[in-house]
Amino acid sequence: MRYLIASDIHGSYLDCLFIVNKFNEGKFDKLILLGDILYHGPRNDLPNDYNPKGVISLLNPLADNIIAIKGNCEAYVDQMVLKFKILENRFLDINNKTYFLCHGHKLQFNQSDINIKATIIYGHYHIPSIKEYNGNKYINVGSIALPKENNPKTYAILDDDKLEILTKEDKIIFKI
Numbered sequence: 001m002r003y004l005i006a007s008d009i010h011g012s013y014l015d016c017l018f019i020v021n022k023f024n025e026g027k028f029d030k031l032i033l034l035g036d037i038l039y040h041g042p043r044n045d046l047p048n049d050y051n052p053k054g055v056i057s058l059l060n061p062l063a064d065n066i067i068a069i070k071g072n073c074e075a076y077v078d079q080m081v082l083k084f085k086i087l088e089n090r091f092l093d094i095n096n097k098t099y100f101l102c103h104g105h106k107l108q109f110n111q112s113d114i115n116i117k118a119t120i121i122y123g124h125y126h127i128p129s130i131k132e133y134n135g136n137k138y139i140n141v142g143s144i145a146l147p148k149e150n151n152p153k154t155y156a157i158l159d160d161d162k163l164e165i166l167t168k169e170d171k172i173i174f175k176i
Contacts, residue, residue, distance in 0.1 A: 001094065002027065005141050005156040007034035007103075007123025010073070012047035012145035013054035018168060019144060019155060020058045023065075026157075031062060034123040034141065035071020035103030037086075038078055047145050056081050067092075071103040071124065091118070095161045104140065109133050121156070121163075128154045128165045130174050137176070141165055 004026060006019045023031045037059070038052040059066065063083035070086045079086055089102040100114050104124030107113050110133055113120060119137045127149055128142035142154035142165065152167040165174040 008143035013051035041073040
């Protein structure tokens with residue numbers, strides 16, 4: 001299975017359009033959205049192309065192919081307008097490897113995050129990174145719309161047991 005992963009769209013129509021086009025062109029099986037899909041939140045600036053209704057119109061046709069995780073900026077009403085379910089978190093088992101998908105705002109970066117050995121894939125911080133704590137890998141895919149600390153806009157591809165974090169220009173910045 002091939003997964004396209006994006007986090008922290010924050011209502012950016014053009015960045016969501018990039019992800020949807022990448023999904024359609026890349027023959028991916030699933031699109032994983034790691035939270036903060038529609039709204040910018042009080043700590044973030046508005047993206048230049050802020051258009052939550054436009055983001056809804058791009059994502060709803062892909063509803064059957066989306067795994068969505070709830071971020072700290074999701075609101076109750078989001079589930080009413082999106083045709084796919086927004087989950088608190090999700091485990092994926094791929095080739096005898098366990099992945100834990102979450103937004104990241106509740107992570108403690110220790111063994112108490114989850115009770116099993118897994119690779120944890122998250123967003124929230126808008127900074128792509130790969131770290132290891134207590135035998136678990138923590139992979140932050142960054143933000144496709146509002147990167148922080150001079151990082152580029154990023155997304156990830158999970159293909160069987162290979163994961164890459166890429167810039168919008170398709171430059172690989174992390175690979176495991």
